[in-house]
Amino acid sequence: METKKFMGFLPVNAISIKDLFAFEKSFVNLLAIAVTVVFLVMFVVGVGNYLLHGHHVFNVTREHPWGLLIATYVFFVVSSTGLCIVGSLGDVFKFEALNYQLFSKRAIFGSIVTILAGFAVIAFEIGHPVRMMIYNVVSPGLTSAIWWMGTLYGLYLTFMIIEFIFLLRHEMRRAQVFGFIGLAVGLAAHSNLGSVFGFLNARPISNGVYYPTYFILTAFITGIFIAFIMMGFRYKLDFPPEIKKMLTGLAKIQGFLLGAFLFFAGWKMLTDVYGGMPGRADVAVHIFHSWTFWAEIVLAILIPGLVILLGQAKSHVLMFYASLIGMVGVFFMRYNLVHDTQLKPLQMMKTTRYQLPPQWVEYVPSTTEILISLGGLGLAFVMYYIGTRLFDLDESVTEEAPER
Amino acid sequence: MARYGMALDYKNCINCKACEVACKEENGVLLGADKHRIWVGANAPSGEWPHLDIVSSTFMPSQCQHCEDAPCEEVCPTHATYYDENHVVRVNSDKCILCSYCMNACPYDARYVDDRTVTVDKCTFCSDTRLARGETTTACQNTCPTKVRTFGDLDDPESEISILLKTRDHFSLKSHLGTHPKLYYLT
Known part of the structure; x- marks a missing residue:
């Protein structure tokens, strides 16, 4: 009963x-x-x-306290925010002419799944997760970007679940309201995640407005990659016309976003290198010579970008494979973000006679x-x-x- | 209530490591734990023989800078890092969730994971040991044979550290970051 x-x-x-x-x-x-x-x-x-x-x-070490698990957590929550953005195209902003609503329910469910996976991973990186849940509430550090990020993501998950329930019940007006609130909270949470790195005045390579804004852009990109992957599996790459219409629309948005991201990444590197600021320029040059940076650029931007460009956003099957490659690139994007922040050793006074101090902090998961x-x-x-x-x-x- | 700071007459340092030993003994830092609460950096003379730059051969004792605007305190999500009544930056290990954000945010690499409590720890100016017992010196200062370290109340104009800072040139580490360290290197 x-x-x-x-x-x-x-x-x-x-x-x-x-x-x-x-x-x-x-x-x-x-x-x-x-x-x-x-x-x-x-x-x-x-x-x-x-x-x-x-x-x-x-x-992880004293010099490199954040490792692969943080990168994986970021990977999952970026995926979640991205799916939330893509899902909201249909059920919040009602761009129904391009059939975006066909993906909304799946996207919102995907956003719940990915953030739960992210929480599962971070639970084993945070040394005391139970203590965190208690003291986040009874002793909140309101100046901490991590506190805001964690709290807002908790709220975001709640709104996503409520929106998903209304979507299942076909109560579209209520779903729209909670979808909008969830999107706003999700974007706030996600840009706060960027500020976790952007607020670090000890790390000139990350300090500034770049990460809080770039996170939103790359979330959108990630969401569209996952949309292609989910729909590819759903329809076994044999897309019906209404889905093709939607995917073409998404591919066009993706083309624009990848172009914008190329500008973001390009100018970030150029200003870092040619700005000449100590602690930033030298780190940027080092990043420029790392293979993971190029993995990010080639896999996440160039390959999917070329597939969209050459196929005029209509080669849906190729875009499915390009999206799989793109997600590998997105993973490197997250890994680079976390690792590059910690590349520069902070305290050069821990020197030992007749030994050169380490120039870069090394980390292998x-x-x-x-x-x-x-x-x-x-x-x-x-x-x-x-x-x-x-x-x-x-x-x-x-x-x-x-x-x- | 005081505002504790420390002046380091670092050119007097002979790298005997007595301060590191005293700190470990007083504060229970694990044996074998290298460069945890305090450390002494040793710089080899630069140049090539016979044109060696003797002045560059220095020892640089260092530790948590007890910043007035401590980035580690700002970023702590649970207020585990806090200023105590004497403006000393402290860590409440009961509240620390080991997110390691403070380790990333500290410009001086002054924080480490304490294997005893599995939380982040750092120099406390002996607040929970010697100062709590009513003593007025830190372990590292008390044991230093060449009187490199002078610890005291910066708000007391008659204190030894206040007089030193008024009469000797000094600098702070990474002062351009605006953290206002309370560790002063006398020149």
């Missing part, structure tokens, strides 16, 4: 555990399942290792960090898969259902 009542309130499909395993046994599906299971096992092993040995199993990070991806995959079974994420009708 209670279940029926709940299902009346929240339209969910009545599925059993057995139904989760009832899928077409195609090569791609089996590969996806195998990858997800491997990632989940990695997560369990990584977390187990962390619980046994604490932070010592991470390669540990096995456990890699296990937990890939495990986060596995969590996102499995949550998304369960969601596709549990909820009807496709949107086909545009007319509003009567308010209940």
Whole structure:
């Protein structure tokens, strides 16, 4: 009786555990399942290792206190904000001529899934996550960008869940209101994440307005990459005309955003290098010579940009593959952001006679960090898969259902 | 209430490391923990023999700068880092969530993870040990054989440190960042 009542309130499909395993046994599906299971096992092993040995199993140091897990957390929350932005094109801003509403419900669900995966990863980087939940409330540090980021992301998740429920119930007006609030809070949270780096006056390479604004731009880019990936899997690359129309629209936006991002990244590097500011110029030159920087530029900007340009935004299948490549580039983008901030050793007075002080801080992620990070991806995959079974994420009708 | 600071007559330092030992002993810093609460940097003479620049061969004792505008205090999400009644920058380990933001934000690399409490720690000017017992010196100052360190109340015009800062030239580290360190290097 209670279940029926709940299902009346929240339209969910009545599925059993057995139904989760009832899928077409195609090569791609089996590969996806195998990858997800491997990632989940990695997560369990990584977390187990962390619980046994604490932070010592991470390669983070006093000089490089933030490592791969922070980069992975940023990767997930950027994905979440991006999906929220893309989802809101349809259900908040009502750009229905280009069919953006067809992706809204899936996007909002994706934004919930990715932020939960991000929280799962960061829980093992923060030394005392339970203490965090208590003292964030009873002893808030209002001057801290991390406090604002964490608090706003908590609120954002709440609004996303409420919006998703209204979308499921086809209460589009309410979904629009909560979608708008969620978007505003999400953008605030996300730019605060940028300010976590932008406020650091000890780190000239990150200090300033660049990261808080660039985060919003790259979130939008990430959201569109994921939109192509999700829709590619949903329709097995055989897109119906209404979806093609939507994807063409998204690809055009993406082309514009990638162009803008090229300007952002280009001028950031040029002003850093030619500005000549100590602690910024030398670090920028060092970054310029790192392969991860070029991985970011080539994979996240140039390849998808060229595919959009050459295909005139209509080569949807190619864009699916370019988006997969783009997401690898986005990962490097996040890794670079975190690592590059900490490249420059801060205190050169810890010198030892007849030994040159280190010029750059080195960092290579540990096995456990890699296990937990890939495990986060596995969590996102499995949550998304369960969601596709549990909820009807496709949107086909545009007319509003009567308010209940 | 005081406003504690420290003056370092660093050219007197002979790198005997007695300050590091005294600090570890007094504050329970783990044995083998290198450059944790305080440290002494050693600069080799520059130039090539026989044209060595003797002046460049110095020892530079350092530690948390106890900034007036401490970036670590600003960025702490749970107020675990705070100014105590004597303007000393302290860490409440019960509130520290080990997000490591303060370690990233400190321009002086003065913070580290304390394996005893699994929280971030730093120099406290012996506030919870010697000062709490009513003593007026820090362990590092008390043990220094060449009187490199002078610790005291900057608000008291008659204190030794106030007089030193009025009569000797001095500089602060990374003063362009506006953190207003309360560690002064006498020249």
